[in-house]
Amino acid sequence: MTKVHVRSIGVLAPGLPGWEAARSVARGELPLERAAITPPVPRCLPAAERRRSSPTARLAIAVAEQAIDAAAIPAADMEMVFAASEAAGEITHQLCEVLAGTREISPTVFHNSVHNAPLGYLSIAMGAKLSGTSVCRGRWSFAAGLLCAALQAQAARRPVLYVCYDSPMPVPLQAACPMVDPTAVAMVLAPERIDAALASASLEIVEADVEREWPAWIPPSWHANPSARGLAALGAFAAAKGMARVPFAPGQALEIRC
Amino acid sequence: MKPLAVTAFTTTNPAGIGNAATLAALRAGRTGLVPNTLDWAPIACWVGAVPEAEHIALPQALRDYDCANARLALLALEQDGFRDAVARSVQRVGAHRVGVFLGTTTSGIRSTEIAYAHRAADGSLPANFRYETCHDMDATTELVRRFLGVSGPSLTISTACSSSAKVFAAAERYLRAGFVDAAVVGGVDTLCQTTLYGFNSLQLVSEDVCRPYDAARKGLNIGEAGGFALLEDGEAALQLLGYGETCDAHHMSTPHPEGAGARLAMAAALEAASLEAAAIDYVNLHGTASPANDLAEGRAVHDLFGDRVPCSSTKGVTGHTLGAAGITEAAIALLALEAGFRPGSPTTRAVDAATRCRFEPAGADASLRKVMSNSFGFGGNNCALVFGRAA
Numbered sequence: 001m002t003k004v005h006v007r008s009i010g011v012l013a014p015g016l017p018g019w020e021a022a023r024s025v026a027r028g029e030l031p032l033e034r035a036a037i038t039p040p041v042p043r044c045l046p047a048a049e050r051r052r053s054s055p056t057a058r059l060a061i062a063v064a065e066q067a068i069d070a071a072a073i074p075a076a077d078m079e080m081v082f083a084a085s086e087a088a089g090e091i092t093h094q095l096c097e098v099l100a101g102t103r104e105i106s107p108t109v110f111h112n113s114v115h116n117a118p119l120g121y122l123s124i125a126m127g128a129k130l131s132g133t134s135v136c137r138g139r140w141s142f143a144a145g146l147l148c149a150a151l152q153a154q155a156a157r158r159p160v161l162y163v164c165y166d167s168p169m170p171v172p173l174q175a176a177c178p179m180v181d182p183t184a185v186a187m188v189l190a191p192e193r194i195d196a197a198l199a200s201a202s203l204e205i206v207e208a209d210v211e212r213e214w215p216a217w218i219p220p221s222w223h224a225n226p227s228a229r230g231l232a233a234l235g236a237f238a239a240a241k242g243m244a245r246v247p248f249a250p251g252q253a254l255e256i257r258c
Numbered sequence: 259m260k261p262l263a264v265t266a267f268t269t270t271n272p273a274g275i276g277n278a279a280t281l282a283a284l285r286a287g288r289t290g291l292v293p294n295t296l297d298w299a300p301i302a303c304w305v306g307a308v309p310e311a312e313h314i315a316l317p318q319a320l321r322d323y324d325c326a327n328a329r330l331a332l333l334a335l336e337q338d339g340f341r342d343a344v345a346r347s348v349q350r351v352g353a354h355r356v357g358v359f360l361g362t363t364t365s366g367i368r369s370t371e372i373a374y375a376h377r378a379a380d381g382s383l384p385a386n387f388r389y390e391t392c393h394d395m396d397a398t399t400e401l402v403r404r405f406l407g408v409s410g411p412s413l414t415i416s417t418a419c420s421s422s423a424k425v426f427a428a429a430e431r432y433l434r435a436g437f438v439d440a441a442v443v444g445g446v447d448t449l450c451q452t453t454l455y456g457f458n459s460l461q462l463v464s465e466d467v468c469r470p471y472d473a474a475r476k477g478l479n480i481g482e483a484g485g486f487a488l489l490e491d492g493e494a495a496l497q498l499l500g501y502g503e504t505c506d507a508h509h510m511s512t513p514h515p516e517g518a519g520a521r522l523a524m525a526a527a528l529e530a531a532s533l534e535a536a537a538i539d540y541v542n543l544h545g546t547a548s549p550a551n552d553l554a555e556g557r558a559v560h561d562l563f564g565d566r567v568p569c570s571s572t573k574g575v576t577g578h579t580l581g582a583a584g585i586t587e588a589a590i591a592l593l594a595l596e597a598g599f600r601p602g603s604p605t606t607r608a609v610d611a612a613t614r615c616r617f618e619p620a621g622a623d624a625s626l627r628k629v630m631s632n633s634f635g636f637g638g639n640n641c642a643l644v645f646g647r648a649a
């Protein structure tokens with residue numbers, strides 16, 4: 001078991017433009033009204049990087065910006081953990097399509113293809129020079145990344161920016177990995193309780209198969225997105241003494257108790 | 259930090275399958291690199307391959323994971339009694355207390371490339387294309403977990419070429435917090451079109467054998483490798499003493515010109531190990547042989563270690579194994595400590611004086627107590643590790 005303090009939360013998904021909206025939906029006060037997400041434009045990226053970066057990177061950075069702003073802690077003072085199943089589906093597709101044809105890869109597409117590209121862009125844009133780790137654990141990526149980030153906050157005695165994101169998979173990859181909507185969640189975690197903490201949570205691994213358990217408000221079309229497990233867990237942070245169980249491994253769940 | 263015991267380790271790379279073969283190649287100054295003859299990537303360059311991995315058959319229950327990365331992972335796991343060492347840990351602490359932490363940059367993407375080359379008329383991928391068990395960055399980690407029969411908290415790290423160095427740092431935090439009692443750390447990356455054509459597009463691939471820190475270096479050679487180490491609490495002859503992780507915050511594919519982020523990572527690793535720079539007996543450099551990396555890293559190393567500490571890059575022996583570079587060079591650092599041999603850089607002919615640090619192309623017998631291993635990746639992602647040999 002470990003303890004973590006959540007200083008702020010950022011959310012981006014169709015119908016969920018930020019934490020305020022997501023909290024009301026997670027509490028059941030308002031229904032989710034899905035609206036096509038406006039492609040997010042991260043403020044911190046200079047124009048050249050905005051053009052060069054992938055839509056996935058822009059999604060991750062935009063949701064991270066929400067959490068950083070709400071935390072009122074400079075990104076340069078935080079360590080970073082980014083979690084995603086796919087580095088960037090649209091880049092993988094572009095790359096593999098070119099490799100099956102002319103094989104003339106663009107250098108920008110190649111460096112955008114690394115799993116840590118969104119983290120790299122954010123680090124460059126915000127001058128964040130502390131530890132930055134890009135992690136994956138397949139469909140368990142949200143819970144695995146959250147625990148990794150919490151342990152990092154504890155070990156470093158510093159705030160950690162945690163971001164988990166997925167963007168739609170292009171055809172034909174979508175047939176094998178049916179991610180159709182962008183979903184993303186970001187949190188600033190702190191090792192010690194701060195006055196402005198939004199919630200304090202204990203994290204514990206328990207034996208439980210919760211792979212098929214979803215809050216009713218999460219659209220089934222999001223179930224393929226590992227980061228949607230982060231949205232499903234928001235209920236734990238949205239109310240006093242909230243609790244959520246998110247899949248952590250086959251037959252295991254990460255229990256989040258606030 | 260409290261030192262961690264390294265109770266087993268193994269490397270399989272182009273220079274050797276297992277530790278003994280790798281050490282023999284390092285001692286003989288023999289490169290595992292060869293001129294590229296891959297018919298699916300006819301680029302004028304040298305590569306480092308492990309062709310023996312092709313013949314590995316996965317157990318029936320794990321056949322869904324079959325891809326180049328999985329085969330190399332299983333070949334590597336069978337060397338140096340590593341599997342048995344994990345089995346002993348499992349017996350001692352329980353399967354749920356052993357985690358797997360692996361690095362990779364491209365996982366099984368070679369399978370995806372092949373699928374894209376065989377799309378149907380309507381553009382769809384072949385029916386046998388498997389996303390979750392081959393393409394996913396986590397596929398090899400889940401395979402290794404199942405193959406070893408362990409169920410502790412696990413993670414895949416993909417931070418380009420620092421991936422399988424950073425797994426040591428992540429695993430240390432899980433051990434320290436009591437989430438696991440033993441951690442299998444490591445990494446696997448295999449040759450694919452993505453990295454061969456990708457690095458080629460950045461004009462970073464050398465047509466000649468790579469020559470780290472050479473005044474006439476022309477770029478890197480891509481290699482494939484798999485390797486593992488077992489970390490546990492307690493006493494052992496070999497130990498992980500410290501690690502440092504930083505970001506350059508400078509450029510996506512070019513290092514900071516003075517290696518500022520690299521220097522901070524090395525300094526943080528020394529601090530974690532409670533060591534002065536003078537205590538380090540050898541630095542295994544990232545040393546890709548790209549003009550920019552070697553210049554920036556050499557200067558940062560010199561800034562921290564001055565002229566005293568002998569350094570070399572072993573990428574002229576193994577190639578740049580990308581997501582597996584961290585574990586490959588960690589294993590080489592551990593072999594160096596164990597054997598009392600400081601590896602050289604046999605393909606380097608004339609050291610570039612502008613790199614400043616004390617680069618030693620010739621390997622030599624040396625009593626080594628503490629060594630550092632550097633790994634840096636795209637996105638400006640840096641990791642330095644310090645290993646030691648108990649007195």
